[in-house]
Amino acid sequence: MNVGLLYSRIRKDEKLLLSELRDRGHEVTKIDVRDQQFSISEAPESFADLDVVLDRCLATSRSLYATRFCEAYDVPVVNAPETAEICADKVKNSLALEEAGVPTPDTEVSFTKESAMESIEKFGYPCVLKPVVGSWGRLMAKIDSRSAAEAVLEHKATLGHYEHKVFYVQEFVEKPGRDIRVLATDGEPVAAMVRSSDHWLTNAAQGAETEAFELDEEAERLVEEASAAVGDGLLGVDLMEVGVDEEGEPTGYTVHEVNHTVEFKALADATDVDVAAEVVDWLEAKAAEESETEVTA
Numbered sequence: 001m002n003v004g005l006l007y008s009r010i011r012k013d014e015k016l017l018l019s020e021l022r023d024r025g026h027e028v029t030k031i032d033v034r035d036q037q038f039s040i041s042e043a044p045e046s047f048a049d050l051d052v053v054l055d056r057c058l059a060t061s062r063s064l065y066a067t068r069f070c071e072a073y074d075v076p077v078v079n080a081p082e083t084a085e086i087c088a089d090k091v092k093n094s095l096a097l098e099e100a101g102v103p104t105p106d107t108e109v110s111f112t113k114e115s116a117m118e119s120i121e122k123f124g125y126p127c128v129l130k131p132v133v134g135s136w137g138r139l140m141a142k143i144d145s146r147s148a149a150e151a152v153l154e155h156k157a158t159l160g161h162y163e164h165k166v167f168y169v170q171e172f173v174e175k176p177g178r179d180i181r182v183l184a185t186d187g188e189p190v191a192a193m194v195r196s197s198d199h200w201l202t203n204a205a206q207g208a209e210t211e212a213f214e215l216d217e218e219a220e221r222l223v224e225e226a227s228a229a230v231g232d233g234l235l236g237v238d239l240m241e242v243g244v245d246e247e248g249e250p251t252g253y254t255v256h257e258v259n260h261t262v263e264f265k266a267l268a269d270a271t272d273v274d275v276a277a278e279v280v281d282w283l284e285a286k287a288a289e290e291s292e293t294e295v296t297a
């Protein structure tokens with residue numbers, strides 16, 4: 001197959017994918033989105049004869065538009081722009097999970113400091129304020145007191161980009177010092193790990209320790225449902241345990257978000273799963289599905 005790789009920086013993750021694709025004799029067309037002119041009427045030459053495009057853009061804005069163009073050029077793309085749109089925005093993400101009946105932390109959104117303050121007081125302390133767009137735990141605030149809330153809201157309202165004027169307030173989940181990241185292809189878990197830290201933010205990018213994690217049936221079901229809620233694809237599903245029994249086993253989960261351009265280097269290191277190989281297996285199946293649809297159409 002001929003795989004188009006949309007990217008703007010080749011990270012370790014993309015290196016792993018590229019070498020797996022090439023080892024299997026697939027053709028890869030690397031498309032650095034920074035060099036492209038995306039015409040609204042005609043596909044650039046680099047898009048000719050692609051069986052499937054894999055979006056690995058780091059910047060959300062690029063990812064959202066570049067995948068839209070793939071769709072306009074009739075080139076199958078994973079993840080779909082509709083999925084990217086939901087995952088790139090925490091409000092849309094939370095709404096999709098709630099609508100699908102997937103347990104997700106209680107959240108309120110408001111547009112003024114005063115309204116946000118009401119949500120904060122309602123949730124009580126601590127609670128969490130998150131930017132609606134962003135990753136790696138950046139600009140997330142655990143609000144411990146009314147005076148802290150006032151300060152953060154004031155900073156966001158005065159100094160923030162317009163996206164920071166949407167206040168996303170969430171209940172604080174008393175997780176056991178870790179969260180769970182699952183990489184899934186169309187809802188099927190590929191690999192899972194826990195990210196543990198003394199800090200309330202347990203992102204790998206914030207220095208959390210990672211370790212392989214075995215999913216139980218409930219977690220598997222939630223991964224499948226959360227993936228479907230955003231339109232499926234190659235996704236990172238983030239869960240938190242909401243309680244543990246005496247043996248330390250989780251008694252329930254909440255899904256706080258689904259990510260669309262998921263980094264998997266930490267997962268590959270923490271588990272003995274050959275993540276790149278699994279992703280390429282899935283891509284091959286996708287490309288085959290697409291060519292079958294084309295033949296029958």
Ligand SMILES: Nc1ncnc2c1ncn2[C@@H]1O[C@H](COP(=O)(O)OP(=O)(O)OP(=O)(O)O)[C@@H](O)[C@H]1O
Nearest residue numbers: 105134135136137138170171172173179201202203
């Ligand atoms: N409501 C919450 N209560 C307690 N901890 C939370 C809550 N929401 C998020 N966290 C913690 O903060 C971390 C970052 O949260 P979240 O995944 O929403 O942010 P992000 O910036 O999108 O990160 P990533 O890029 O890893 O997806 C999580 O790994 C989790 O440990």
